[in-house]
Amino acid sequence: MFELRRLRLLHELALRGTIAEVAASLSYSPSTVSQQLSLLEREAGVTLLEPDGRRVRLTPQGRMLAQHAARALELDEAARAELIDTPGWEPVRLSAMPTAAETIVPAALTALAERAPELRVELAELPPEESLFELWARRFDLVIAEQYPGYTREQRDGVEHDLLGEDPIRIVLPPSEHPTQLSDLRDRAWVMEPEGTAARQWAVQQCRAAGFEPDVRFEAADLTTHVRLVASGHAVGMLPDLIWGDEPSPLTVADLPGSPVREVFTAVRTSSHADESVSLVRAALRDAFAAHRRVAP
Structure with missing residues (x-):
């Protein structure tokens, strides 16, 4: 045996x-x-x-x-x-991309504290490229990730995705500037996520479609760094609305051509279908995202 x-x-x-x-x-x-x-x-x-x-x-x-x-x-x-017939006997190991970890997860945990106070949730903040692999490898039970238009995430056997909703992506400029078109930013310094990420590939393609190759002078995985570089006037960028949480953006924002959105989704292994703890956390995340969209500017 x-x-x-x-x-x-x-x-x-x-x-x-x-x-x-x-x-x-x-x-x-x-x-x-x-x-x-x-x-x-x-x-x-x-x-x-x-x-x-x-x-x-x-x-x-x-x-x-x-x-x-x-x-x-x-x-x-x-x-x-x-x-297991009682939620909370096993902890739920959750991995979330940074924007979701900072906005959606706290609201979901607040709801879970009322719905199932005995349920233990353990959180790790990781980019989707890493967390989806680790879900497949059983390090996590549940993942919050995203995919950009034209950059669908790999579908692995034994893993299912469930859409939470759509998150608009916009141009961000220093607060002293007025909204402008993407094509007018060809001579500006840009801040983007690291090479190899779906967000970086997608953002570069938007610039190329507008007729220019972006001068990516700053590269950072932490979107807070993007906000600070743009706020201080050193760069322009593209950011999803979710980063602002329920607060208005401190930067000038402008729409991208076609008003694109990224899809935010949860992923679990199909073998977790009978796990009530995972189902409870997934439902709380769905409710938290829906509530965020209702109050988003």
Whole structure:
């Protein structure tokens, strides 16, 4: 009989690629991970790993068992959820993108304190690119993420998305300036999110569609940095309305061509369907976003 904890290590190795990354993700030492995988090989009676330079890789039998391991973990999660009939017995591990962590999550937690005071929610603030992968890898139970027009997020097997709503994206300028068109900002310094993010790719495409290549002089993942650079007159940018919460924007804002919106959504593993705790948190997030949209300027 295979031990589920060892199957999870094999599953993690298939996802992350190296023993060192598996160890870091699960707070084990690399030697412990190697030892447990060796024991799993003995249980399987076949070679699961083979040398690949200074690393290891899965053999065909290893890849096959890793696929079975993923299904075993899903069944284990579903069984545990069905056995729990009282919300709060298991904490809900939530990852949220920064704008949602600062606005939507606090309102949802306030609602949950009344609806299910025994429910424990643990929050990590991460960009969608990282949090969606970690949801798939079972580090989180629930994720709040976004996708920009034309940049749909990858759909992974065993993960489902549920739309919370739409969040307008606008040009932001120093407060002393008047609203202007995107095409008039070709000679300005820009602040954008780091390269490789969907937000950066999308923003650059908007500038190119307006006929210019943006001078991205400042790069920051923290949108608060964007606000401060624009407020001090050093840059212009594009920001979603959600960043302002329920307060009016301190910057001058202008509409982009076509009035684009990003989609804000939650994501869970399909094996969490029977988990009432996850369902409660998801419902609270949905209500909090709807309330924010009603009071948004």
